[in-house]
Amino acid sequence: MDKTATKPSSLSDVAAAKQKKSPGAQSLGVGLEARGVHAWFSGKHVLDGISLDFWSGTVTALIGPSGCGKSTFIRTLNRMHEFIPGAQMAGEVLLDGKDIYESGTDVTKIRLKVGMVFQKPNPFPSMSIAENVLSGLKLAELKVADKDALLEDCLERAGLWSEVKDRLNAHGGSLSGGQQQRLCIARSLAVKPQVLLMDEPCSALDPGSTLKIEETISHLSSSMTIIIVTHNMQQAARVSDYTAFFLSDGGPGSMIEVGPTSEIFSRPRDTRTENYVTGRFG
Amino acid sequence: MSTVIATPKPGKPWTATPQQRLITASIYLGAVLVSFTLVAITPMKGKLAYFVVFFFSSLLIDFILSYIQRGMASAKDAIARGFVSVGMTLAVLPIFSILFEVVKRGYKGLNINLFTKDMSLTSVNDPIGNGGLIHAITGTIIMVAMALIVAMPIGILTAIYLTEIRGKFAAPIKFLVQAMSGVPSIVAGLFILSAYVYPITGALSGFAGSLALMILMIPTIARTSEEVLLLIPNDLREAGVALGGTQWRTVALVVVPAAKSGLVTALILGIARVAGETAPLVLLTGGGEKVNLNPFDGPMGSLPIYIWKCFGQGTEESIARAWSGILVLLVIVLALFISARFLSERKVAK
Ligand SMILES: Nc1ncnc2c1ncn2[C@@H]1O[C@H](COP(=O)(O)OP(=O)(O)OP(=O)(O)O)[C@@H](O)[C@H]1O
Ligand SMILES: [Mg+2]
Numbered sequence: 090m091d092k093t094a095t096k097p098s099s100l101s102d103v104a105a106a107k108q109k110k111s112p113g114a115q116s117l118g119v120g121l122e123a124r125g126v127h128a129w130f131s132g133k134h135v136l137d138g139i140s141l142d143f144w145s146g147t148v149t150a151l152i153g154p155s156g157c158g159k160s161t162f163i164r165t166l167n168r169m170h171e172f173i174p175g176a177q178m179a180g181e182v183l184l185d186g187k188d189i190y191e192s193g194t195d196v197t198k199i200r201l202k203v204g205m206v207f208q209k210p211n212p213f214p215s216m217s218i219a220e221n222v223l224s225g226l227k228l229a230e231l232k233v234a235d236k237d238a239l240l241e242d243c244l245e246r247a248g249l250w251s252e253v254k255d256r257l258n259a260h261g262g263s264l265s266g267g268q269q270q271r272l273c274i275a276r277s278l279a280v281k282p283q284v285l286l287m288d289e290p291c292s293a294l295d296p297g298s299t300l301k302i303e304e305t306i307s308h309l310s311s312s313m314t315i316i317i318v319t320h321n322m323q324q325a326a327r328v329s330d331y332t333a334f335f336l337s338d339g340g341p342g343s344m345i346e347v348g349p350t351s352e353i354f355s356r357p358r359d360t361r362t363e364n365y366v367t368g369r370f371g
Numbered sequence: 372m373s374t375v376i377a378t379p380k381p382g383k384p385w386t387a388t389p390q391q392r393l394i395t396a397s398i399y400l401g402a403v404l405v406s407f408t409l410v411a412i413t414p415m416k417g418k419l420a421y422f423v424v425f426f427f428s429s430l431l432i433d434f435i436l437s438y439i440q441r442g443m444a445s446a447k448d449a450i451a452r453g454f455v456s457v458g459m460t461l462a463v464l465p466i467f468s469i470l471f472e473v474v475k476r477g478y479k480g481l482n483i484n485l486f487t488k489d490m491s492l493t494s495v496n497d498p499i500g501n502g503g504l505i506h507a508i509t510g511t512i513i514m515v516a517m518a519l520i521v522a523m524p525i526g527i528l529t530a531i532y533l534t535e536i537r538g539k540f541a542a543p544i545k546f547l548v549q550a551m552s553g554v555p556s557i558v559a560g561l562f563i564l565s566a567y568v569y570p571i572t573g574a575l576s577g578f579a580g581s582l583a584l585m586i587l588m589i590p591t592i593a594r595t596s597e598e599v600l601l602l603i604p605n606d607l608r609e610a611g612v613a614l615g616g617t618q619w620r621t622v623a624l625v626v627v628p629a630a631k632s633g634l635v636t637a638l639i640l641g642i643a644r645v646a647g648e649t650a651p652l653v654l655l656t657g658g659g660e661k662v663n664l665n666p667f668d669g670p671m672g673s674l675p676i677y678i679w680k681c682f683g684q685g686t687e688e689s690i691a692r693a694w695s696g697i698l699v700l701l702v703i704v705l706a707l708f709i710s711a712r713f714l715s716e717r718k719v720a721k
Contacts, residue, residue: 169609197615200614207606213625215629228624229616273610
């Protein structure tokens, strides 16, 4: 969002500077709401009653040490959790006020509205770059009047257009890792989701690609709800409006604390959060 | 102007230098010498003796040389390399000797009449230019194609059920498919004979033959396709579903296209499995000598039966015919293999 701010000296400064610019001004209401979400894998309890609101027009970062259940949690938000054999869950996830786990819900519609970008770039190998971007339309049987315009728009918003506009018919796999990840972001934008889940989208990327994706996130956040899992504290501070800290003490993971990013990084209420964000453990 | 730095010449520094190649060549030369000497001065006799002595002596020289140059680990590597290459040789030797033999004996009988005439007016002692095997070629193509049209969807859908849907019956079906792939072809022939020919048509036909071929083809296609689909990473399925695709559309638009070249291989293996089947066709098709393009009426010839019959007739001409038949069968399967490979590996990039 704001790239002109003076160079920040610490994480909390970054977050604070950012927070001043957008004190919830863009918020359009609750976009997605988790209520007491529990999750199990083959009987093993891994998530303990997470309740969390995600506001439209904001970016929420989920942070916490490895294995605390961040991925599991965001996968419950678009019903990808049930894709794993042996997975179970309890609780509610409200999208526009309706529980997505209610019986009779069309799960493909849910996943259309709640898009997902995975940790590992996974473009479809049998498709060209253009086909990859538009693959969601085919998969979900959506009709679009002007495909070329949509293609350019999605690639532009994912920060990839200038790099691939001359080779839209090349294989998706012929791109570099960072370009592939932006291709995957473009792919999820094409179906116009309300909410975008991103599970460590930059973990395999160089600083340049990471910066591009962060810019993309900033652009997108005005029009959708974004939830991003990251191990990079600077990234959480740079891109997010709210931050939730997850922790597992050997048992199921739970949410220790949530709040405006500036507060989580400058004056966390819980000492465990403080230890984590200052790098004393985890 | 600063000095121009010349771009270095592109090279492959990891490949063997001429010196290393010389060493390798001398290892083999030494081994050849040793094998000749040993066979000459000991009572060992024959090609096999040369081969065995050559193998062990080259292994030994290679081992010692590697040990001196690079130590024990590399010496062990040399041993493993030696055994692997001998295994490879033993595996491809029969294939090449079969091919060689078929070409050597079959090419004499090749002439244009093979592909334009059938055997209806030809007797066993007629010279090889009389008559041909067009009836057998068309019969084989019709029967294999009919079997393929049915076996392809059944086989691939079975594989999709086993890998994608993973339903309740996956385990028993997997077992059944494995058991079916062990069914002897004559049993498939007898089954069609008693389940279709006797009770329904009462007459032998090409269709009955293709039913038996289909039974033999399905397990091969299903098992190979299953292996291929299992190799597709789960990430792709998740990506498809996360974009709002139903499972069916994800399989059809993402998983199957990603597995395309492997699935084509599965089909080729299925065809290769049945193209040379003889036993069920002997039981079911009546093996005619005339071109018959209607699989539902009248006997139908096929290459395996043509070959089998010609060998049985025993005259010099018919044995020559049999060898040309084998050559034609091999070439057809090979052509199919190459064209399918070619089709399945076309790139998206222009
Ligand atoms: N498919 C699975 N089967 C069984 N257990 C699983 C599975 N996936 C995750 N778990 C367990 O669930 C817990 C939470 O895992 P999860 O992947 O959500 O952690 P995470 O916070 O995303 O970690 P990371 O930061 O390393 O990605 C872990 O204890 C893990 O062992
Ligand atoms: Mg994770």
